[in-house]
Amino acid sequence: MENQTFTISVYSENNVGLLNRISGIFLKRHINILSLNVSESEIENVSRFVIVVHTTEKWVQNIVGQIEKQIEVIKAFYHIDDETIFLENALFKIESGLLFDEKQIQNIIKESNSEIVTVSRDFFVISKSGRRSEIEELYQNLKTFGIMQFVRSGRISVSKEKMEISALLEELKNKQI
Incomplete structure (x- = not known):
């Protein structure tokens, strides 16, 4: 597989130490973070990490899987440059x-x-x-x-396609009720 640039979007609760654990996932795999931005998201009380890396799709899939195992992480996505506006x-x-x-x-x-x-x-x-x-x-x-x-600054990015994060959060909220 060929290396390419990926933008990883991570939606999470805003908890102390999460950034450290996420960066540790990249460190363990010797993958350099080219850009990192953390801000509020379109969803109240949910933060969004935008992380840019240059690696293979297999590695980015593994990384996203590891990120999603963090308790505070709601959902993580990855996109190639053609799939985002940044x-x-x-x-x-x-x-x-x-x-x-x-x-x-x-x-x-x-x-x-x-x-x-x-x-x-x-x-x-x-x-x-x-x-x-x-x-x-x-x-x-x-x-x-x-x-x-x-x-x-780090990259800021939105996907061209609709991301189902709001629907996912609503579904999780309904399950808790």
């Missing part, structure tokens, strides 16, 4: 003088569909949302001018 976010902090002295920076910002989120006497901050390759391209374009600080 973005990353990045912030670039640049010296303020360059914004006015280097007209090329203004063109780079405009052409990359980025936006300036703040300007101060000493620096300005550019925000960019998009695919990793778009953020990497902007990084390379700004690198020659000097980047004071840079940060990129």
